[in-house]
Amino acid sequence: DVKVTQSSRYLVKRTGEKVFLECVQDMDHENMFWYRQDPGLGLRLIYFSYDVKMKEKGDIPEGYSVSREKKERFSLILESASTNQTSMYLCASSSSGSGHEQFFGPGTRLTVL
Amino acid sequence: GQQLNQSPQSMFIQEGEDVSMNCTSSSIFNTWLWYKQDPGEGPVLLIALYKAGELTSNGRLTAQFGITRKDSFLNISASIPSDVGIYFCAGRAGGTSYGKLTFGQGTILTVHP
Numbered sequence: 001d002v003k004v005t006q007s008s009r010y011l012v013k014r015t016g017e018k019v020f021l022e023c024v025q026d027m028d029h030e031n032m033f034w035y036r037q038d039p040g041l042g043l044r045l046i047y048f049s050y051d052v053k054m055k056e057k058g059d060i061p062e063g064y065s066v067s068r069e070k071k072e073r074f075s076l077i078l079e080s081a082s083t084n085q086t087s088m089y090l091c092a093s094s095s096s097g098s099g100h101e102q103f104f105g106p107g108t109r110l111t112v113l
Numbered sequence: 114g115q116q117l118n119q120s121p122q123s124m125f126i127q128e129g130e131d132v133s134m135n136c137t138s139s140s141i142f143n144t145w146l147w148y149k150q151d152p153g154e155g156p157v158l159l160i161a162l163y164k165a166g167e168l169t170s171n172g173r174l175t176a177q178f179g180i181t182r183k184d185s186f187l188n189i190s191a192s193i194p195s196d197v198g199i200y201f202c203a204g205r206a207g208g209t210s211y212g213k214l215t216f217g218q219g220t221i222l223t224v225h226p
Contacts, residue, residue: 004155008214031211043156043201050211051152058213090155099163100205100212104155 004029004105006091012111017023021108023091030096032074034058034066035086037107049074050059050096067090119202119217126224132189134220136202137216143177144205145185151198159200160187192224 023032033048035058045058047066055066064083067075073086075094078085086107092102119136125176126132136145148156160171162178162185169176175188186200202217 015197028214033213040218048211048213070220088159092155094212096212101161101216102212103157103158103171103212104148107153107155107221109153 001031001089002090004093004103006089006105006108008108009106010109010111012113013078014113015082017078017081017112019081019110019112021076021078021091021110022091023074023076023093023105024072025074025091025103026072027093027095027103028071031066031094031100031102032054033092033094033102034064034076035090035092037090043084043090044075052067054065078112081110081113084109086112117204117215117217119203119220121220122218123221123223125223125225126192128192128194130192132192132196132222133186134200134202135184135186135213136204137184138204138215138218139183140204140206141182142204142208142215143182146203146205147174147176147185148201149198149201150201150219156201189222192222194226195225196226197222197224 035043046049049055051067055079065077091105092101117136147159150156160176169177173190199219203214
């Protein structure tokens with residue numbers, strides 16, 4: 001079974017803190033993605049990575065950065081958390097050699113106070 | 114970023130009824146995917162479609178890849194309470210870098226016993 005795991009299901013942080021969200025996949029997928037999900041706005045792509053150390057901006061990269069040092073792990077970093085970054089964060093991965101179906105982790109619900 | 118037009122936005126139905134939802138795009142897609150998201154969880158892939166006109170079933174679920182390649186439909190027959198959740202369509206355009214998907218905004222399904 002395909003498996004994407006995220007380091008935390010729930011996280012509460014204070015404004016200005018640096019926040020790390022970790023995602024690990026065990027499917028040897030080349031591509032990994034970070035989305036945020038807000039009511040009425042659907043899934044919005046923050047960043048994605050197509051190889052180790054490679055990254056590209058998605059639709060809403062401002063306020064975020066990412067790191068991919070190993071193929072299986074993709075980290076999302078909030079350099080200085082703000083209240084408008086309170087959201088559900090979803091990680092996904094896909095293989096370049098298949099139909100590009102993305103498989104999602106369970107999500108991290110982040111609250112910034 | 115581009116969004117797909119997914120309708121309806123929400124549905125309230127009785128157990129046993131059939132459900133239909135659809136997604137349309139102004140662009141041609143090479144792949145259509147349908148996901149279901151349970152409350153507090155990440156989306157789970159239900160059906161993947163790769164060819165125009167393709168009709169694929171997964172249990173009580175049936176999805177079709179529109180002939181124009183600009184739309185897709187999902188039908189659920191004889192709904193049950195565990196069908197409750199948010200259903201997302203997603204499309205991948207030809208030449209899209211690294212499997213990026215465009216998502217619909219979701220259909221919220223409520224099933225009354």
